[in-house]
Amino acid sequence: MKSALVIIDRAPYGCENAFSGLYIVIACLNSSLDADVLLMEDGVYAAVADQVSGAIGYPNVEELTYLIFPEGSVFVHERSLKERGLEEDDLVEAAEVIDDTELYEIFRLKRDTSIMKI
Amino acid sequence: MEKKILTIVVTEGPYRYQYADIAFEMAESAIQNGYDVRIFLYMDGTHIPKRNQAPQSFPNSAERLRSLVKKGVKVTSCIRCSTARGYTCSERPYINGVEIKSVYDLGEWVKDSHRVITLGC
Amino acid sequence: MEMSEVKREVRPQGSLVKEATLKQVKPCLAAEGKIRVLMELDSEIGEFIPAIAKMYPPGVVNYVRKKNILTLTIYDRIISLYPSGKISMNRTHDVEEAFEIAGELMDRINRAHDSGGGGSDSRDMSRIGPMDVHRCLPGSNCGDCGESTCMAFAMKLLNGEQRLDSCLPLKEPWMQEKVQCLEKLLGEDMMETLGWSGY
Numbered sequence: 001m002k003s004a005l006v007i008i009d010r011a012p013y014g015c016e017n018a019f020s021g022l023y024i025v026i027a028c029l030n031s032s033l034d035a036d037v038l039l040m041e042d043g044v045y046a047a048v049a050d051q052v053s054g055a056i057g058y059p060n061v062e063e064l065t066y067l068i069f070p071e072g073s074v075f076v077h078e079r080s081l082k083e084r085g086l087e088e089d090d091l092v093e094a095a096e097v098i099d100d101t102e103l104y105e106i107f108r109l110k111r112d113t114s115i116m117k118i
Numbered sequence: 119m120e121k122k123i124l125t126i127v128v129t130e131g132p133y134r135y136q137y138a139d140i141a142f143e144m145a146e147s148a149i150q151n152g153y154d155v156r157i158f159l160y161m162d163g164t165h166i167p168k169r170n171q172a173p174q175s176f177p178n179s180a181e182r183l184r185s186l187v188k189k190g191v192k193v194t195s196c197i198r199c200s201t202a203r204g205y206t207c208s209e210r211p212y213i214n215g216v217e218i219k220s221v222y223d224l225g226e227w228v229k230d231s232h233r234v235i236t237l238g239c
Numbered sequence: 240m241e242m243s244e245v246k247r248e249v250r251p252q253g254s255l256v257k258e259a260t261l262k263q264v265k266p267c268l269a270a271e272g273k274i275r276v277l278m279e280l281d282s283e284i285g286e287f288i289p290a291i292a293k294m295y296p297p298g299v300v301n302y303v304r305k306k307n308i309l310t311l312t313i314y315d316r317i318i319s320l321y322p323s324g325k326i327s328m329n330r331t332h333d334v335e336e337a338f339e340i341a342g343e344l345m346d347r348i349n350r351a352h353d354s355g356g357g358g359s360d361s362r363d364m365s366r367i368g369p370m371d372v373h374r375c376l377p378g379s380n381c382g383d384c385g386e387s388t389c390m391a392f393a394m395k396l397l398n399g400e401q402r403l404d405s406c407l408p409l410k411e412p413w414m415q416e417k418v419q420c421l422e423k424l425l426g427e428d429m430m431e432t433l434g435w436s437g438y
């Protein structure tokens with residue numbers, strides 16, 4: 001495969017998926033494989049800024065997005081954001097908000113991409 | 119001719135979800151179609167190869183995995199997930215043939231693979 | 240090597256940024272030279288990022304204007320500076336190296352802050368092209384630097400692929416005029432960034 005796209009649709013802290021999914025993107029980048037993450041549905045919560053997870057003893061998921069950008073992109077699905085009452089300003093600096101047209105283009109242009117929904 | 123490689127990532131444990139069974143069926147079929155199959159166990163998938171499972175009414179997931187290992191399927195589990203769930207530091211936690219490595223190896227597998235399938239919630 | 244935060248006073252005399260906090264180190268296995276690091280400085284730096292971008296040759300700079308995020312391909316790695324004061328870098332050997340490089344960056348940031356975001360000694364690198372640099376080079380096409388011509392060297396220099404130290408003739412005493420020409424063109428800071436370590 002020439003690149004990877006990890007899709008995350010569950011919110012962090014309630015579920016391990018966001019944390020582990022971002023880790024897969026970092027692992028791919030470390031193997032010199034282009035990799036991006038797409039946050040959709042409840043997954044968009046992973047990109048919300050100013051997360052403080054110390055109180056529950058779990059690692060901060062927001063910081064993982066900084067280890068992905070700029071080698072990989074952190075795509076955040078706009079419609080999912082709006083449904084949840086969130087805006088781009090609520091998100092981490094590295095997040096790239098995309099609408100449905102851009103989402104379609106991303107998939108259309110990806111050749112030989114391993115798409116992993118975690 | 120070089121064999122094509124299929125990597126399957128399983129993120130759920132056995133019995134509560136049947137993603138492991140789906141993975142096994144896909145692996146069997148891929149082998150018959152001439153693929154080299156690799157299974158990466160991630161998050162709760164790291165429960166699948168545990169020894170001494172004894173389900174009453176369901177197929178034993180570790181035994182099914184064992185027969186795939188015998189057919190040449192490479193099975194690796196994520197060390198961070200396995201350790202968290204208590205497997206890494208036990209003596210012989212898993213059936214033979216399951217390696218405990220890391221998600222960084224998954225990165226390499228994805229690069230080498232012709233197809234990657236993820237199974238989980 | 241999962242780590243808890245490490246805070247250090249890297250530049251005690253810094254005008255804007257003094258401390259850097261190491262927040263994340265990945266991967267969890269010590270792969271040689273491959274850890275990626277997230278650090279955070281003790282101040283926001285967004286105001287000065289455009290000025291800092293101008294302190295580096297255009298070839299190594301990627302500036303996302305919309306987000307005000309600066310990405311530099313320097314020190315053989317990718318480094319990103321965020322308005323919040325966070326810094327990320329990949330291909331790092333260890334924590335010490337991360338703090339060392341953070342210190343270099345903090346120098347530039349503090350300098351940008353001191354010059355009120357304008358940069359008194361720093362030039363607008365986007366206006367400097369290979370021809371300008373070539374005028375200040377020996378022009379002998381001697382090949383000591385590994386390039387076939389001085390023009391090629393000038394282009395690679397601005398791309399971050401060559402260092403001024405590689406031009407051996409420049410170090411000769413009769414080339415002082417050329418060195419002064421470079422200093423006037425680039426400024427002392429940029430000379431250093433472009434790999435001039437002096438005589």
